[in-house]
Amino acid sequence: MKIATWNVNSIRKRLDRVIPWLTQYQPDVFCVQETKVEDDAFPRLEIEAAGYHVLCHGQKTYNGVALLSRQPARDAVRGFGDSVEDAQARFLVATVGDVRVGTVYVPNGQTVGSDKFAYKLDWFGRWRKWLSAHADPGMPLAFCGDINVAPDDRDVYDPVGWKDQVLCHPDERAALGEICRWGLADVFRQHHAEAGLYSWWDYRQLAFPKDLGLRIDLVLCTASLAARCTSIAIDRDARKGQNPSDHAPVIAEFT
C-alpha cells in the first residue's frame, strides 16, 4: 500500500501538476492540503477521471484538505468535532483498506507569540485530545500532511537562524512531541537519519535552487503500521519547473 501526502497550495491552480503526478505514482491513498476551495467547487470530476475517489473538507480562500483513494474510503470524519467553534478546514480522517488515514494541515502560526501561534498550539492540543477519544495507538493509523513544525535541527537549513522562530520553536516541537508520545512516529526518520532532506522551500529569495528548505511535511504512523513501512521518500523533483507548489510530496510504501 502506497500513501502519499502533498501540500499543493491550491488544488485548482495545481491540477495540471497533480493529475500527471497521480498517474505516474499511483498512490493508494493521497492526502492533500491547502486545497483552498469549497467542497462544491472541488475539481472532483478531473480527479475521478484519473481513477480516484474524492473526500474533501474545504473552505473559501484558505486551508482545506482532501483524501483521494483508489478504493472508496469509509467512515470519514471532518474536523475535530469538539466544543470549539472553528471554521478552519484542516482535519479529515477516513479508512482505506485496513488503515485509518488522516490528512492534516496544521496551522502555520505566523510568528511566535502571535494569536495565530496560540491557535496553533491549541490546535495541537485538540488533535491530541481527538486521538485519545477516537483512536487507539494499537490500530494501524497514519496522519499525513503539512505539520508546519520542523521536528529537529536536521530538518532545517539554518538551525541557528531559525532557532526559536515559528516552525522551529520549542513549544510547537513539544506539542508535536505530545502527538508522537501518544503513539505516532515520524516514519521518515526510520529510513533516513541524515540532515538536509527538506519538503518545503519558500517561493522567495531563490530558496529552492539554493536548497534553503525545511522538512515540515510528515507521515506519522502508529507502531503496527510503522513496522510495515518499507520505504519513504520526498519527491524533490515535483518542486522543480513551472508553477510548482512550495511543498514537495512525500510517498511512503507499506506491506
Add this chain to the structure above:
DNA sequence: ATGGTTGCTTAGCAA
C-alpha cells in the same frame, strides 16, 4: 535590507 513570491480575490491577507 521588515525585503522577497505566490494564491485568492481584486487591497489585503496568509503563507
